[in-house]
Amino acid sequence: MSSTEYRVRVEVVEDRAAMSRAAARVVAARLRENPGAVLLLPTGSTPIGMYRELVRMHREEGLSFARATFFNLDEYLGLPAGHPASYHEYMWRNLYGLVDVDPGRVHVPDGTAGDPEDECERYEVGIRESGGVDLCVLGIGRNGHIGFNEPGSSFASRTRVVELSRSTRRANAGDFGGGAVPKRAITVGMRTIFESREIVLLASGKNKAGAVAEALKGPVTEEVPASMLQEHPRALFLLDHEAASSLRRRVA
Ligand code: PGA
Numbered sequence: 001m002s003s004t005e006y007r008v009r010v011e012v013v014e015d016r017a018a019m020s021r022a023a024a025r026v027v028a029a030r031l032r033e034n035p036g037a038v039l040l041l042p043t044g045s046t047p048i049g050m051y052r053e054l055v056r057m058h059r060e061e062g063l064s065f066a067r068a069t070f071f072n073l074d075e076y077l078g079l080p081a082g083h084p085a086s087y088h089e090y091m092w093r094n095l096y097g098l099v100d101v102d103p104g105r106v107h108v109p110d111g112t113a114g115d116p117e118d119e120c121e122r123y124e125v126g127i128r129e130s131g132g133v134d135l136c137v138l139g140i141g142r143n144g145h146i147g148f149n150e151p152g153s154s155f156a157s158r159t160r161v162v163e164l165s166r167s168t169r170r171a172n173a174g175d176f177g178g179g180a181v182p183k184r185a186i187t188v189g190m191r192t193i194f195e196s197r198e199i200v201l202l203a204s205g206k207n208k209a210g211a212v213a214e215a216l217k218g219p220v221t222e223e224v225p226a227s228m229l230q231e232h233p234r235a236l237f238l239l240d241h242e243a244a245s246s247l248r249r250r251v252a
Pocket of ligand 1: 043047139142147
């Protein structure tokens with residue numbers, strides 16, 4: 001089901017499993033059209049099913065990742081290398097370690113870098129030198145964040161060090177099993193995300209319905225980072241019914 005009611009494309013599917021399959025189909029299609037594609041990828045609970053489906057497509061359908069280039073959206077600052085909650089570990093556990101990526105083409109911000117500002121600059125240059133992002137997949141925070149760009153992030157921002165909001169740290173506390181959630185992170189910036197040639201935002205569950213509605217129906221404002229996508233020429237919101245439940249009408 002899709003709607004032209006909004007400025008960006010919106011597709012609403014039954015549940016999280018259907019969202020995951022639909023997202024994987026978009027990624028796989030782009031890789032088949034352009035095996036050397038540059039992807040900018042998210043972490044979190046939302047994309048886990050998409051990664052599982054991509055791994056299945058690799059094993060059962062021969063989908064190859066070998067010539068593609070990967071960047072991740074964000075990483076905590078200050079976790080020791082190999083910490084299970086780091087996004088580096090997440091990506092190797094859920095995707096990179098399970099398919100045929102070329103490790104030389106895999107990039108996650110280094111949250112252990114001695115000079116994080118330098119690391120941000122290096123990462124931004126890496127994205128630019130790769131030719132720019134062909135497809136960016138995003139989750140959305142309950143506060144409307146994308147990557148770790150919290151409300152108030154400038155639409156002109158580039159990869160940088162950010163302070164995490166209390167709500168984000170609370171939402172992610174489960175990954176740290178009671179331990180402290182880092183206060184700072186590196187995130188790819190809003191402008192860098194916007195420059196992606198194609199963007200797919202995934203949202204699943206009732207707890208995302210408010211943020212989704214604000215991002216799609218509200219004004220384009222830095223207070224709701226995902227609202228920036230309303231201005232993007234090729235963005236898709238891929239939602240399950242619960243995440244779409246605060247939109248004015250059922251999209252049919
Ligand atoms: P989640 O996080 O997928 O774990 O809900 C999404 C986000 O904060 O971007």
